[in-house]
Amino acid sequence: MYEWMVTARYYEERLQEEYLEGKQPAFDISAGPIPGELHLAAGQEAAAAGVCSHLRDADTVTAPHRPHHVAIAKGVDLKRMTAEIFGRQTGLSKGKGGHMHLFDPDVNFACSGIIAEGCPPAVGAALAAKKRGEDSVAVAYLGEGAISQGGFLESLNLASVHDLPVVFVIEDNDWAISMPKDRVTDVENGAQRAGGFDLPGRRVDRDDAVAVYEAADEAVGRARDGNGPTLLEVQVHRRMGHFMGDAQGYRPEADEEQAKQRDSIARMETTLENAGIDESTIEELRDRSHDRVEEAIEWAKDQPEPDPDDAYEDVFVDPPAGWTPASESTTAEQTGGDD
Numbered sequence: 001m002y003e004w005m006v007t008a009r010y011y012e013e014r015l016q017e018e019y020l021e022g023k024q025p026a027f028d029i030s031a032g033p034i035p036g037e038l039h040l041a042a043g044q045e046a047a048a049a050g051v052c053s054h055l056r057d058a059d060t061v062t063a064p065h066r067p068h069h070v071a072i073a074k075g076v077d078l079k080r081m082t083a084e085i086f087g088r089q090t091g092l093s094k095g096k097g098g099h100m101h102l103f104d105p106d107v108n109f110a111c112s113g114i115i116a117e118g119c120p121p122a123v124g125a126a127l128a129a130k131k132r133g134e135d136s137v138a139v140a141y142l143g144e145g146a147i148s149q150g151g152f153l154e155s156l157n158l159a160s161v162h163d164l165p166v167v168f169v170i171e172d173n174d175w176a177i178s179m180p181k182d183r184v185t186d187v188e189n190g191a192q193r194a195g196g197f198d199l200p201g202r203r204v205d206r207d208d209a210v211a212v213y214e215a216a217d218e219a220v221g222r223a224r225d226g227n228g229p230t231l232l233e234v235q236v237h238r239r240m241g242h243f244m245g246d247a248q249g250y251r252p253e254a255d256e257e258q259a260k261q262r263d264s265i266a267r268m269e270t271t272l273e274n275a276g277i278d279e280s281t282i283e284e285l286r287d288r289s290h291d292r293v294e295e296a297i298e299w300a301k302d303q304p305e306p307d308p309d310d311a312y313e314d315v316f317v318d319p320p321a322g323w324t325p326a327s328e329s330t331t332a333e334q335t336g337g338d339d
């Protein structure tokens, strides 16, 4: 878990540097090697590592617009993910998706810039697993700012009524862009949403990877054993702005300072030291993570840019063999076929 967390943190520190290249002095969002928005998840690593430790490649994970820590913990190919973020041809989606639309079918990972969008597909994956008699599970990550979205609430209902193997994980970082959570909902915490749908809801109120691991052990185990869904909420901390370039004028300085002090990585290091892991082993894990990140970034920057003509490819699904547009086809009755 520590290795994933350190990889995610260092990865984002490096992306931050790469992202800023060429964007100054007036912040030009389209300039530099990483054009477009970039939402960093530094301070949220425990929520990814603690849950994804329990998952296999066959399990599905959906994440929102702040996805890197979760993608890393789910085992998404770091080189192709980085190439995607840099908009290169060999990226996971040929450079067309960017950092908010990473998709890796090898480990069943997807994310989206649309808030709570990942909940219905996770429920679909869980329904598919149940119908096929497989013991795989699905996990949908969302921010606390998404807990009133219809897609999330309808997903809770369907998951509960069909007893589906899905775990919803709310990452509560206190903010939805500039909106503090207590201005948009009256519930004390997001896990309370579970009550209205008759499924277990649990909150881990500190961003401690071990505490998350224990809560997720129960939730994922419950799903895998065919005992239905769980809603988990984890308190995390947004160490940075909502996205790169966010001046955070709305945020009290003390809040930002507190977020930096409550560092799940420092906490994990103390946990490891208390468990008798020596400093050199911790350093080794850290070095290995850094090397992996540098290698991925170097590889990605060497990859070719997509051909502009490729923009028209993969936009529509190729129709199945034998399919003809409705306007040209005769009816099923005339052909005797079943369409």
Ligand SMILES: Cc1ncc(C[n+]2csc(CCOP(=O)(O)OP(=O)(O)O)c2C)c(N)n1
Binding pocket: 065, 066, 113, 114, 115, 142, 143, 144, 145, 146, 173, 175, 176, 177, 242
């Ligand atoms: C359906 C939808 N509405 C609005 C937005 C614009 N938007 C992007 S991020 C965001 C806030 C999300 O807050 P939260 O869910 O707490 O996630 P966090 O950014 O804190 O990780 C909003 C409203 C969106 N992407 N999708």
Ligand SMILES: [Mg+2]
Binding pocket: 143, 144, 145, 171, 172, 173, 174, 175, 176, 177
């Ligand atoms: Mg939030």
